[in-house]
Amino acid sequence: MNILEATGITKVFPGVVALDSVDVSFEPGQIHCIIGENGAGKSTLIKCLTGVYTPEQGEVKINGQDALKQKELFDKVAYVPQEIDLFPHMSVAENLFIPYEKSGFKGMVNQKTLEKAAVPVLERFSIPVRPDDLVKDISISSQQLLQIARAVMHENYDVLMLDEPTTSLTTKDTQILFEIVQNIRKQNKAVIFISHKLEEIFALGDVITVFRNGKKVAYSRLEDVDIPWVIKQMTGKELDQNQVYYSNKVTDEVLLEVEHLTGERFTDVSFQLKRGEILGFSGLVGAGRSELMQAIFGYLPAYEGSVKLDGENWKLGDPTFSVKHGFIYLPEERKKQGILPVLSIRENISMAVLDDMKGPFGLSGKKEEELAQKVIKTYDVKTPDADKEIQFLSGGNQQKVIIGRAMCCNPKVMVFDEPTKGIDVGTKAEIYRLMKELAEEKGIGIILISSEMDEVRKCSNRIIALYEGRKVGEFDPSSDKQEILSAIIGVA
Amino acid sequence: MNEKAKSTNPVISALKKSNMTAIGAVLVVMIIIASISSPYFLDIYNLQSVIRDLAFVGMIGVAQSLLLLIGELDLSVGKIASLCGILSGMMMVTYGMNPWLSLAIALLCGLLFGCINGLIITKLRLNSMVATIGMQGLYGGINLVLTKGKAITGIPEEIYFLGKGNVGPIPAPFLFCIGVLIVVLFLVKKTKTGRYIYAIGNSREAARILGINVNRIRVLIYSLVGLISSLAGILYVARLGSSQSAIGENWPMNSIASSVIGGVALTGGIGNPAGAMIGAAIISIIQNMIVLLGVNVYWQSAVSGIVVVIAISFSSISEILRERKARKVKVG
Numbered sequence: 135m136n137i138l139e140a141t142g143i144t145k146v147f148p149g150v151v152a153l154d155s156v157d158v159s160f161e162p163g164q165i166h167c168i169i170g171e172n173g174a175g176k177s178t179l180i181k182c183l184t185g186v187y188t189p190e191q192g193e194v195k196i197n198g199q200d201a202l203k204q205k206e207l208f209d210k211v212a213y214v215p216q217e218i219d220l221f222p223h224m225s226v227a228e229n230l231f232i233p234y235e236k237s238g239f240k241g242m243v244n245q246k247t248l249e250k251a252a253v254p255v256l257e258r259f260s261i262p263v264r265p266d267d268l269v270k271d272i273s274i275s276s277q278q279l280l281q282i283a284r285a286v287m288h289e290n291y292d293v294l295m296l297d298e299p300t301t302s303l304t305t306k307d308t309q310i311l312f313e314i315v316q317n318i319r320k321q322n323k324a325v326i327f328i329s330h331k332l333e334e335i336f337a338l339g340d341v342i343t344v345f346r347n348g349k350k351v352a353y354s355r356l357e358d359v360d361i362p363w364v365i366k367q368m369t370g371k372e373l374d375q376n377q378v379y380y381s382n383k384v385t386d387e388v389l390l391e392v393e394h395l396t397g398e399r400f401t402d403v404s405f406q407l408k409r410g411e412i413l414g415f416s417g418l419v420g421a422g423r424s425e426l427m428q429a430i431f432g433y434l435p436a437y438e439g440s441v442k443l444d445g446e447n448w449k450l451g452d453p454t455f456s457v458k459h460g461f462i463y464l465p466e467e468r469k470k471q472g473i474l475p476v477l478s479i480r481e482n483i484s485m486a487v488l489d490d491m492k493g494p495f496g497l498s499g500k501k502e503e504e505l506a507q508k509v510i511k512t513y514d515v516k517t518p519d520a521d522k523e524i525q526f527l528s529g530g531n532q533q534k535v536i537i538g539r540a541m542c543c544n545p546k547v548m549v550f551d552e553p554t555k556g557i558d559v560g561t562k563a564e565i566y567r568l569m570k571e572l573a574e575e576k577g578i579g580i581i582l583i584s585s586e587m588d589e590v591r592k593c594s595n596r597i598i599a600l601y602e603g604r605k606v607g608e609f610d611p612s613s614d615k616q617e618i619l620s621a622i623i624g625v626a
Numbered sequence: 627m628n629e630k631a632k633s634t635n636p637v638i639s640a641l642k643k644s645n646m647t648a649i650g651a652v653l654v655v656m657i658i659i660a661s662i663s664s665p666y667f668l669d670i671y672n673l674q675s676v677i678r679d680l681a682f683v684g685m686i687g688v689a690q691s692l693l694l695l696i697g698e699l700d701l702s703v704g705k706i707a708s709l710c711g712i713l714s715g716m717m718m719v720t721y722g723m724n725p726w727l728s729l730a731i732a733l734l735c736g737l738l739f740g741c742i743n744g745l746i747i748t749k750l751r752l753n754s755m756v757a758t759i760g761m762q763g764l765y766g767g768i769n770l771v772l773t774k775g776k777a778i779t780g781i782p783e784e785i786y787f788l789g790k791g792n793v794g795p796i797p798a799p800f801l802f803c804i805g806v807l808i809v810v811l812f813l814v815k816k817t818k819t820g821r822y823i824y825a826i827g828n829s830r831e832a833a834r835i836l837g838i839n840v841n842r843i844r845v846l847i848y849s850l851v852g853l854i855s856s857l858a859g860i861l862y863v864a865r866l867g868s869s870q871s872a873i874g875e876n877w878p879m880n881s882i883a884s885s886v887i888g889g890v891a892l893t894g895g896i897g898n899p900a901g902a903m904i905g906a907a908i909i910s911i912i913q914n915m916i917v918l919l920g921v922n923v924y925w926q927s928a929v930s931g932i933v934v935v936i937a938i939s940f941s942s943i944s945e946i947l948r949e950r951k952a953r954k955v956k957v958g
Contacts, residue, residue, distance in 0.1 A: 433835060457837025471835050474828035476895055485825055486836055488818040496816025 142192035170345030222270035381573035395439030414594030422603035460546035509538035530561030681799035687884030691902035697894025698754035702762035704874030707859030715869025740852015744845035789865025827895030
């Protein structure tokens with residue numbers, strides 16, 4: 135008998151089918167692992183199984199009852215998210231028992247009662263903290279365990295869902311977590327374990343389901359398969375594998391030289407970028423790729439190491455300097471860091487080059503309009519006019535405006551941080567083509583950060599793999615996909 | 627739909643597009659109501675008095691709107707105004723300095739106080755509201771130390787016309803107010819700095835990634851606000867003929883209210899300083915009406931408060947409608 139069962143789930147976002155009629159079911163007393171590349175549909179599935187999203191088609195049954203009709207059934211699914219979502223300035227005990235259903239008399243909260251009740255919980259989960267410690271003062275590892283403890287201590291759940299629970303755990307705490315999970319399995323609960331770390335999946339899991347491009351592509355008992363099988367299922371065989379977008383005009387001239395750079399979340403990274411080259415950076419989310427590039431750009435601090443651009447020493451820590459001297463960073467958080475949402479397309483574009491927009495009487499609206507029309511035409515932005523607020527454009531068109539704006543600054547180096555995040559397949563290819571053109575025709579050095587392995591391999595001349603802030607390898611794009619994948623998940 | 631919009635008169639379509647049109651219409655309606663409900667409203671002396679009040683609320687409102695555009699605010703504008711007024715009064719009366727030199731120095735002091743506000747807020751990464759609450763305490767405190775609570779009288783009469791005088795039928799302070807508005811509008815609409823103000827208000831992070839020196843712009847705006855505050859302060863001294871620490875009591879709140887009524891969003895990036903000017907006009911008319919209609923003295927503040935809240939809601943209601951429209955655009 136399945137505790138949680140989803141049949142024929144389809145979830146569509148504008149331009150993307152995130153889940154394509156997926157069947158998946160979870161049995162009590164079993165640890166069910168789910169794996170897939172970024173964008174394969176795991177997160178969407180989680181959100182459908184926890185009642186956050188309502189799928190367009192299909193049904194979700196919990197204990198045989200239709201959960202889409204009775205939303206309260208989703209309370210039976212205890213979900214521990216990947217990011218820590220505790221209250222940092224509240225105590226461990228307060229965080230554990232929020233919202234204090236049984237703590238005090240009629241809506242009062244009794245601190246002493248809470249702290250007393252927290253002691254056995256902390257012992258059971260081997261969390262080495264005191265109930266009155268503030269959460270911000272305990273280690274990330276303890277926070278992660280605390281978060282799991284909070285989700286499962288009520289014991290009225292049937293399914294425990296752990297979303298990449300070990301990303302911030304030390305090896306020792308991972309062992310503690312594994313023991314906890316195994317105990318929970320003994321209590322005949324269903325456990326869903328989502329992870330990128332294959333060795334952990336094989337150490338802990340009973341069965342595995344693999345997702346790719348919104349489809350469930352494989353299901354097996356783990357004892358019947360091995361790591362290469364999983365990687366093959368995960369990455370699949372690419373149909374248009376032949377279509378590649380790397381630059382054919384890489385020069386020998388070194389444009390950017392980074393030596394032993396260390397900063398927040400990355401350590402001792404060195405690499406070179408040549409004029410006209412597209413250099414891919416592969417790694418898991420949190421591997422330090424964005425932090426590295428933002429540090430070179432000057433947005434984040436760098437502690438040690440040196441950077442040279444065009445043979446000259448580069449000033450770190452000043453984005454204004456970087457933009458002026460031709461190093462442009464196109465952020466992953468397009469909505470927060472890229473666009474100026476309530477300004478028009480025209481204003482968004484001219485913002486980068488206002489010095490060139492001067493007319494006889496202050497800024498010239500005519501010059502701005504001309505520039506905007508040029509960008510709209512060159513980069514094929516789909517919009518009725520340049521007056522439209524940029525927030526109303528689709529993600530892909532926003533990205534084109536941002537690329538066009540960057541090109542107005544005559545850049546030497548451009549960093550594309552997850553340039554196709556949330557962008558549909560057709561527009562993705564357009565963005566790839568643009569990057570190739572910029573590298574080949576303008577001789578720009580391009581750095582591409584992407585979590586999609588196919589994207590990096592299609593577009594890059596070389597690939598650098600980062601794992602936990604360190605450079606763990608340099609690959610040719612034609613090298614084996616499994617090899618790169620092993621490097622970025624730390625197996626190599 | 628686009629075809630249709632293009633075929634109509636360009637002035638009308640520009641008016642339709644502008645979010646100032648609605649608030650301008652509210653102002654016109656208020657003027658009509660005011661002139662119908664009180665026969666004295668359109669009296670030339672009453673109008674001059676309304677406009678003289680408006681000059682001060684308007685100047686400070688326009689200044690405050692610049693800060694709101696970058697998502698910040700300054701609650702010390704009133705105290706900077708009164709402190710600069712007192713400094714100028716002391717220079718003129720106590721030390722017998724040349725009045726024009728005194729005023730110029732007082733203006734520079736305002737610029738300096740604003741700059742100090744900006745530096746404290748950017749360098750120490752403080753919240754603008756909390757920091758300027760502290761600073762207004764400091765500036766107000768210096769006021770009391772300098773004056774011991776007494777007004778400085780005996781201001782040279784040669785500067786009276788700056789506050790009390792009229793140019794033709796127009797009160798002199800209002801001309802300064804219009805001057806400030808024109809300068810600020812030029813800054814906002816026609817210069818690099820102005821665009822950067824909107825960029826910072828839209829997203830401070832995106833502005834930094836674009837290479838904009840965000841903190842330099844912020845300090846500049848605080849300095850400018852300090853300068854305009856001190857201008858308002860010394861004009862008020864000229865109007866009263868004495869320097870008092872009570873000058874500018876209501877200015878922080880009235881300036882924020884004018885901006886919000888005029889469609890400048892507290893969250894930054896949205897609005898136009900000209901809107902703050904219209905907002906200030908609405909507030910001045912409300913205050914004038916309360917007096918003209920003979921509202922009980924004890925009730926005046928309460929009534930004015932309620933009417934201001936109603937006026938503020940106009941722009942937030944239009945914001946709600948705007949969001950609905952945006953949602954439809956996105957779905958469609």
